[in-house]
Amino acid sequence: MRELLRAGCAVFGGITGPAPEVGTLDEADLGAACWIQLDVTDDASLAAGIEAARPEVVYHLAGQSSVAGSFSDPLGTWDVNATGTLRLLSALRGGGCGEARVLLVSSAEVYGAVPEGEQPIREVRPLHPASPYAASKAAAEMAALQSGESGGPGVVIARSFNHTGPGHDPRFALPSFAHQLAGIRAGRGEPVLRVGNLSVRRDILDVRDVVRAYRCLAERGEPGTVYNVCSGEAHELQGMVEQLIELSGTGARIEVDAERFRPVDLPLLVGDGHRVRALGWTPEIPLRQTLADLLEGAERR
Amino acid sequence: MRELLRAGCAVFGGITGPAPEVGTLDEADLGAACWIQLDVTDDASLAAGIEAARPEVVYHLAGQSSVAGSFSDPLGTWDVNATGTLRLLSALRGGGCGEARVLLVSSAEVYGAVPEGEQPIREVRPLHPASPYAASKAAAEMAALQSGESGGPGVVIARSFNHTGPGHDPRFALPSFAHQLAGIRAGRGEPVLRVGNLSVRRDILDVRDVVRAYRCLAERGEPGTVYNVCSGEAHELQGMVEQLIELSGTGARIEVDAERFRPVDLPLLVGDGHRVRALGWTPEIPLRQTLADLLEGAERR
Numbered sequence: 001m002r003e004l005l006r007a008g009c010a011v012f013g014g015i016t017g018p019a020p021e022v023g024t025l026d027e028a029d030l031g032a033a034c035w036i037q038l039d040v041t042d043d044a045s046l047a048a049g050i051e052a053a054r055p056e057v058v059y060h061l062a063g064q065s066s067v068a069g070s071f072s073d074p075l076g077t078w079d080v081n082a083t084g085t086l087r088l089l090s091a092l093r094g095g096g097c098g099e100a101r102v103l104l105v106s107s108a109e110v111y112g113a114v115p116e117g118e119q120p121i122r123e124v125r126p127l128h129p130a131s132p133y134a135a136s137k138a139a140a141e142m143a144a145l146q147s148g149e150s151g152g153p154g155v156v157i158a159r160s161f162n163h164t165g166p167g168h169d170p171r172f173a174l175p176s177f178a179h180q181l182a183g184i185r186a187g188r189g190e191p192v193l194r195v196g197n198l199s200v201r202r203d204i205l206d207v208r209d210v211v212r213a214y215r216c217l218a219e220r221g222e223p224g225t226v227y228n229v230c231s232g233e234a235h236e237l238q239g240m241v242e243q244l245i246e247l248s249g250t251g252a253r254i255e256v257d258a259e260r261f262r263p264v265d266l267p268l269l270v271g272d273g274h275r276v277r278a279l280g281w282t283p284e285i286p287l288r289q290t291l292a293d294l295l296e297g298a299e300r301r
Numbered sequence: 302m303r304e305l306l307r308a309g310c311a312v313f314g315g316i317t318g319p320a321p322e323v324g325t326l327d328e329a330d331l332g333a334a335c336w337i338q339l340d341v342t343d344d345a346s347l348a349a350g351i352e353a354a355r356p357e358v359v360y361h362l363a364g365q366s367s368v369a370g371s372f373s374d375p376l377g378t379w380d381v382n383a384t385g386t387l388r389l390l391s392a393l394r395g396g397g398c399g400e401a402r403v404l405l406v407s408s409a410e411v412y413g414a415v416p417e418g419e420q421p422i423r424e425v426r427p428l429h430p431a432s433p434y435a436a437s438k439a440a441a442e443m444a445a446l447q448s449g450e451s452g453g454p455g456v457v458i459a460r461s462f463n464h465t466g467p468g469h470d471p472r473f474a475l476p477s478f479a480h481q482l483a484g485i486r487a488g489r490g491e492p493v494l495r496v497g498n499l500s501v502r503r504d505i506l507d508v509r510d511v512v513r514a515y516r517c518l519a520e521r522g523e524p525g526t527v528y529n530v531c532s533g534e535a536h537e538l539q540g541m542v543e544q545l546i547e548l549s550g551t552g553a554r555i556e557v558d559a560e561r562f563r564p565v566d567l568p569l570l571v572g573d574g575h576r577v578r579a580l581g582w583t584p585e586i587p588l589r590q591t592l593a594d595l596l597e598g599a600e601r602r
Contacts, residue, residue, distance in 0.1 A: 075387060075388065075391060078444070079384075082383070082440060083379065083380075083383075086375065086376060086379055087376065090375060112450070125427075126426075126527075129443055130450045131450070132451065134447065135446070135447035136443075138440075138443035138446075139383060139440035142428065142436045143440065145428070145429050145436070146430040146433060146435065146436035149413070149431045150372060150432065150433065224429070
């Protein structure tokens with residue numbers, strides 16, 4: 001949102017609860033944004049929100065974003081992520097915004113467990129979702145690909161690989177570690193960092209680079225086309241955790257907690273990013289900077 | 302259903318209305334089948350039906366099956382075909398039938414408009430649904446592929462290409478032509494056959510061969526795998542209509558009716574059937590026999 005406000009766009013932020021307080025947005029940015037109630041599970045809410053905003057471009061990120069949480073509520077996850085996407089696209093068409101450009105933010109999780117020899121993963125690979133979250137995102141893609149074929153908005157699909165940065169929800173792995181380390185540095189509790197499976201390797205980007213990719217795709221992507229949003233490089237979570245500990249200066253000890261393991265986890269996930277790079281986007285923020293900023297963000301909370 | 306009853310299986314037929322009268326089933330078959338109320342849009346109905354049947358194998362064909370009808374009700378089609386599949390799989394798991402084998406009947410429509418040079422279509426091709434019906438089936442596949450990954454039933458997916466035969470709903474093209482010709486032969490109306498776009502070419506099978514393929518897939522297919530169900534050969538609709546007219550002996554004249562055209566239609570749709578043939582299935586009924594039986598079935602109505 002900050003990216004678009006600073007580019008001079010009129011931005012309407014769809015929310016389902018009270019307007020956000022200062023968090024990742026500066027006060028000035030918050031003042032410029034217009035918050036509207038928008039619930040993708042409710043047709044009336046969608047119609048009213050679209051009527052209010054009359055969008056030319058829609059960044060569709062509304063979703064239940066926790067892979068772990070999707071196992072306990074597959075149908076709820078599906079309703080928001082998959083059916084919610086179809087409802088949004090139908091409402092745009094029905095509300096006279098069939099010409100809008102839509103970016104659907106999907107996820108690399110849709111590929112499922114891909115053998116290491118078949119990575120980096122290209123967009124043409126058949127999908128094989130391994131979690132209810134991944135299935136819901138893959139289904140949303142199907143609604144999105146079809147939309148432009150029958151008078152609905154054309155949709156560009158971003159398949160995002162892992163990313164993090166300041167403001168990232170501490171239910172996710174790296175921000176959870178940053179918060180624990182910030183707590184340790186502030187003198188709360190033992191110098192012990194509790195972690196899950198650290199052997200996974202991930203293609204990880206800074207969220208600020210990802211945001212620039214989304215804007216690039218919304219403005220220059222081909223509707224009906226899928227783009228991986230990724231760095232093309234894999235980093236082991238173990239090494240990232242060690243860097244975080246080093247940056248924190250706490251010398252914390254790592255303790256593995258089996259309860260933090262996911263029911264299904266993918267050992268390696270790295271993408272082929274040639275398609276999005278061909279549109280002119282390239283990542284700019286080095287991983288160490290991202291980790292340092294993540295830690296600093298956690299300390300300011 | 303007849304195929305399974307004659308093989309000595311105990312068959313439960315899920316229906317949403319009154320039990321079927323004699324139609325495509327013989328009286329003896331109808332007596333042996335057990336009809337249960339089963340609505341894939343209703344969790345309570347699913348739980349009760351699964352409790353009653355305790356299935357070991359599930360043939361999942363419940364769906365809104367009209368491509369044309371899906372354009373006027375995309376959300377309703379999605380609710381039955383896509384979300385209905387997820388509800389069924391969740392109910393099987395929740396009802397203690399997570400070990401059941403499930404066959405999901407999907408559709409070649411999920412591939413969308415494929416350039417002629419890229420046909421026959423292989424199962425690994427990226428999906429690009431062109432109708433709301435196709436999007437709903439593609440989404441159902443995503444739920445099905447994921448099911449076996451987290452304790453739900455393993456699902457074999459059949460991507461059926463066009464098929465027809467006695468008993469086929471006359472809202473579809475070939476049975477509609479057969480019904481018109483039967484009416485003409487019975488002396489009702491002018492000898493004029495009203496048709497839509499006859500230039501399309503389709504990979505067409507007899508429904509009885511398709512049923513045998515479904516049984517083969519349910520029994521021997523690999524869960525989490527997709528199989529085209531197709532002949533591998535394309536036939537132009539024009540030629541099939543001419544054969545039907547010849548078989549009818551009516552000498553009816555063809556009249557093209559623009560209202561019978563679909564909003565989106567695919568000029569060619571032919572599949573690569575090597576995967577299902579590798580399981581031992583092969584089509585047995587020649588096209589001319591199918592057309593003759595279709596006509597005979599229309600006359601008996």
